[in-house]
Each structure stands twice: as C-alpha cells, then as structure tokens.
Amino acid sequence: MQPILEKLLEIVNTVRDNKGLSKLSDLKPDQDLRTDLGFDSLDLAELTVRIEKEHGIDIFADGFVLTVSDILAKLAK
Amino acid sequence: MPDKIFLHDYKTGKRYSYNQLLADLNALSNLERYCYKQDLYTIFLTIIAANLHQIALVLLDADFSYEELQKFQINATMLAEKEHVVPPSINSVDELVGRLIVNKDWELTLFTSGTTGLPKSVTHTFKSLTRAVRISSRHAGDVWGFAYNPTHIAGLQVFYQALLNGNTLINLFSAARHTVLDFITSFQITNISATPTFYRLLFPLTELYPSVKRLTSGGEKFDGALSEKLLDFFPNAKLRNIYASTEAGTMLEGVGDIFVLNDENCYRIVENELYVHRSLLGKGDTTSLEDDEWYPTGDLVELIQEDPKKFRFLQRKNEMINVGGYKVNPLEVEENICIHHAVKQAYVYGKPNILLGNIIIADIVSDAGITEKELRDFLQSRLQPYKIPRIMNFVSFIELTRSGKLKRT
Numbered sequence: 001m002q003p004i005l006e007k008l009l010e011i012v013n014t015v016r017d018n019k020g021l022s023k024l025s026d027l028k029p030d031q032d033l034r035t036d037l038g039f040d041s042l043d044l045a046e047l048t049v050r051i052e053k054e055h056g057i058d059i060f061a062d063g064f065v066l067t068v069s070d071i072l073a074k075l076a077k
Numbered sequence: 078m079p080d081k082i083f084l085h086d087y088k089t090g091k092r093y094s095y096n097q098l099l100a101d102l103n104a105l106s107n108l109e110r111y112c113y114k115q116d117l118y119t120i121f122l123t124i125i126a127a128n129l130h131q132i133a134l135v136l137l138d139a140d141f142s143y144e145e146l147q148k149f150q151i152n153a154t155m156l157a158e159k160e161h162v163v164p165p166s167i168n169s170v171d172e173l174v175g176r177l178i179v180n181k182d183w184e185l186t187l188f189t190s191g192t193t194g195l196p197k198s199v200t201h202t203f204k205s206l207t208r209a210v211r212i213s214s215r216h217a218g219d220v221w222g223f224a225y226n227p228t229h230i231a232g233l234q235v236f237y238q239a240l241l242n243g244n245t246l247i248n249l250f251s252a253a254r255h256t257v258l259d260f261i262t263s264f265q266i267t268n269i270s271a272t273p274t275f276y277r278l279l280f281p282l283t284e285l286y287p288s289v290k291r292l293t294s295g296g297e298k299f300d301g302a303l304s305e306k307l308l309d310f311f312p313n314a315k316l317r318n319i320y321a322s323t324e325a326g327t328m329l330e331g332v333g334d335i336f337v338l339n340d341e342n343c344y345r346i347v348e349n350e351l352y353v354h355r356s357l358l359g360k361g362d363t364t365s366l367e368d369d370e371w372y373p374t375g376d377l378v379e380l381i382q383e384d385p386k387k388f389r390f391l392q393r394k395n396e397m398i399n400v401g402g403y404k405v406n407p408l409e410v411e412e413n414i415c416i417h418h419a420v421k422q423a424y425v426y427g428k429p430n431i432l433l434g435n436i437i438i439a440d441i442v443s444d445a446g447i448t449e450k451e452l453r454d455f456l457q458s459r460l461q462p463y464k465i466p467r468i469m470n471f472v473s474f475i476e477l478t479r480s481g482k483l484k485r486t
Contacts, residue, residue, distance in 0.1 A: 061431060
C-alpha cells in the first residue's frame with residue numbers, strides 16, 4: 001500500500017474506532033465516506049481535523065469531498 | 078380530504094396519512110407527561126395529543142442519558158406516568174387544527190444548553206411556540222423537508238407551520254445526502270428549513286431542484302458564500318435567514334445577514350448586545366432577567382444603520398460553542414470529563430471547522446495513562462453525541478488566568 005493511503009487508513013480507523021465501528025484492513029478509492037465508511041457530519045469534521053494535523057491540508061477548504069479518492073486527490077496537490 | 082401524507086420517515090420506511098393520524102388520535106385514551114422517544118411519528122403524535130387535550134408535556138431528547146435525566150430530576154416513575162383522557166372524535170384536519178389553536182395557554186417544556194453547565198428547561202405556551210406560524214391558503218400545497226431535531230425549538234416551529242396548514246412533512250433530519258436529494262425531487266419538496274451545516278453537506282450538487290420555493294437558514298452564523306451557491310441549484314427558491322432562540326422562539330428575519338430592528342418595545346440593543354423583552358420569552362427555570370423586563374440574549378451585534386435600526390450579528394458573548402446548529406456549553410463538557418478518576422483537569426473549546434462551524438476539542442491533564450477512546454466511551458453514557466470532544470489532546474498543564482480560571486480566548 002502507498003504510504004499516503006496507509007496513513008489515511010490509520011486516520012479513518014481512529015475515527016471508526018472512536019465511534020465503536022470495527023477497523024478496516026483496506027481502503028478503496030471509490031469508497032463513499034458516508035455510505036461505505038459510515039461517517040456522519042461529526043465524523044467527517046473529526047476526519048478533516050486529523051488529516052489536517054497530519055498533512056497540514058484542510059480537505060474541505062475548497063469544495064467538498066465524497067470519496068476516498070477525493071481525499072487522495074487533495075493530498076496529492 | 079383525500080388521504081394526504083402527513084409524514085414520510087426514511088428511518089422506518091413508513092408513511093403516515095392524515096387519516097391515520099386522526100385515527101390514532103381518536104384512539105388515544107392515556108397520555109404521557111414526558112415524551113422520551115425515538116420514533117418521529119410517535120413524537121409528533123404525542124405532542125399533538127397533549128396539545129389537543131391541554132396536558133402539559135415535557136419533551137426530552139431521545140439521546141439524553143439517564144444521568145442527564147437524573148440531573149433534571151426526572152425518574153422512571155415520572156416517565157411512566159399517564160393521564161387518562163376521553164378519546165376525541167375528530168373527523169377532519171380542519172377540525173383538528175381548530176381544536177389545537179384555541180389552546181393558547183397549553184404548555185410545552187423543552188431543554189436547552191444552560192450557561193451554568195446543566196441544560197435548563199424552557200416552558201413555552203402554544204401561543205409563544207407558534208408566534209411565527211402563518212396559516213393561509215397560500216401554504217396549503219407546501220411540502221416540508223423536516224431537517225431539525227423534533228425536540229428542539231426550530232423543529233417544533235417547522236412541525237407546527239406544516240401541521241396547522243395540513244402540509245406533508247418529509248423527514249430529512251440526519252438523512253444521508255443522497256436520500257435528501259432523492260426526496261426533494263420525488264416528493265416535490267417546496268420548503269426546507271435547516272442549519273447552514275445541513276446545506277453545506279448537500280454539496281457537491283449537480284442537478285437542479287426547481288420544486289423548492291423557500292430555503293430557510295438558521296441556528297448558526299449566516300454563510301453568504303453558501304447562500305449564493307445554493308441559489309445556483311435551487312433556481313426558484315427564496316432564501317431567508319432566521320434568528321431564533323430556545324428561550325424566545327423565532328424572533329427576527331434577516332435579508333442576508335442584515336436584520337431590521339422594527340419593534341423597540343420587543344427588542345433593544347445595549348452595549349452592542351441584543352436584548353429581548355420578557356413578553357416574548359417562554360418561562361425558564363434559570364432565565365436571568367435584568368430589571369425583570371429585558372433578557373440579554375448573549376448575542377453581540379454591530380449596528381450598521383440608525384432609523385430604522387439595522388444590525389448584523391457578530392459573535393456570542395458567552396462561551397457557547399455552536400456545532401452544526403447545536404449549542405454546546407464547554408463547562409458542562411469539562412465537568413463531565415473531570416468526573417473520570419484518571420482526569421486531573423480539562424479544558425474544552427471550539428476549533429473553527431468548515432463543515433460544522435466548530436468542532437469540540439479537549440485538552441486534558443492526566444497522569445494515569447488513559448486513552449482517548451476510553452474517555453470517549455466514558456462520555457458516551459453521560460453526554461449527547463454532539464457534546465463529546467472529537468479530538469482530545471493530552472497535555473502536561475493547562476494555562477490558568479490570574480484569577481485561577483481556565484484561560485479562554
């Protein structure tokens with residue numbers, strides 16, 4: 001797995017673990033953050049803060065992200 | 078009236094007609110005094126029945142914990158109490174509306190974040206609750222997207238606006254984005270009232286939603302850029318911005334972020350803070366009244382024109398943190414964190430967040446090696462989900478002010 005995807009998986013799992021969901025072993029680019037990862041608006045906000053802490057990028061700063069690949073695109077910029 | 082839909086709830090997949098509502102009301106002979114329920118239809122039915130029979134009702138959030146209820150001095154016996162009533166025989170929605178609106182003094186109590194760390198109760202009468210409701214044949218065809226918590230003031234006002242006009246309500250509260258967008262089209266929703274956070278989470282939008290005539294925004298700071306983006310996709314919608322509070326209900330309607338102070342008997346601005354006359358307030362157990370006449374809202378405003386007075390809201394005077402339209406008192410959260418034996422000190426604050434307005438952060442001093450997850454689990458049984466800090470930083474000390482208080486910026 002790419003390091004950036006691995007780091008994202010770790011952050012996603014922290015948010016899932018905090019809300020009592022099982023940890024995932026893998027992330028796929030087309031996974032929807034809400035329907036596939038089970039994130040509500042509070043979880044998405046937590047995710048953005050944790051990603052910002054790690055990468056210094058606010059993924060929602062310019063437009064909205066729906067899927068794992070949307071996040072990866074923002075981090076690749 | 079043919080079998081018009083009263084409520085469609087995506088959570089249960091159920092649809093209730095007005096005829097069903099009337100039949101259920103006509104069959105009820107025992108009414109609760111406390112409404113502590115999950116199901117939206119049951120909550121609405123309980124409110125309507127209490128209103129109809131003039132039995133004072135206390136509305137409790139379904140996610141209040143038993144610890145929280147104990148603090149309000151509500152116990153299991155009280156929750157189970159029932160009042161016997163003679164079942165009515167109501168034949169039409171018009172008759173129902175007619176019988177509801179005469180009970181102007183009927184009382185409904187709800188809870189809101191208090192300034193002292195404990196949610197406080199506010200008791201409204203039917204009259205104060207429905208002050209902003211407009212009943213007219215112009216509204217007969219409205220279809221409402223219901224996007225607020227039903228046990229909070231904004232949800233109650235949308236509920237009454239729809240019910241008293243015999244409108245259909247489509248539950249959108251906490252619904253997934255694609256469900257909201259599907260329902261706007263399939264039910265031809267005409268009116269939505271929601272927080273800026275709700276609207277923000279609908280993006281990215283790709284289609285047009287021409288059925289919507291009105292988008293109302295409230296509960297959080299007005300977001301001008303968002304409003305402009307919304308109009309691109311809701312081409313027939315008018316936008317309005319509402320200022321309301323649990324204590325007083327809907328108070329003012331703004332154009333963009335500008336409000337006109339049109340009635341100086343009801344509102345006034347003192348040292349940049351908005352005050353409301355007591356005649357507009359529900360009865361509160363801890364509502365502070367200066368001079369017993371005027372209530373300080375805690376909202377600071379900027380006067381931008383005299384005569385007529387125009388102003389815009391700047392910020393809260395007190396420390397409430399607005400999380401997606403929910404007001405969180407950091408003192409309440411700190412108090413609950415400090416109950417945990419491993420915590421020595423806690424400091425809770427809001428960090429600006431583009432999705433929710435603010436996100437709750439806690440700095441925690443602990444020397445017993447507790448994890449973020451353990452503390453979150455502990456808080457789960459004590460606090461409503463939106464009050465629980467989403468990020469916890471374990472720190473070695475927390476800066477205090479000279480008077481020994483937590484330093485707040």
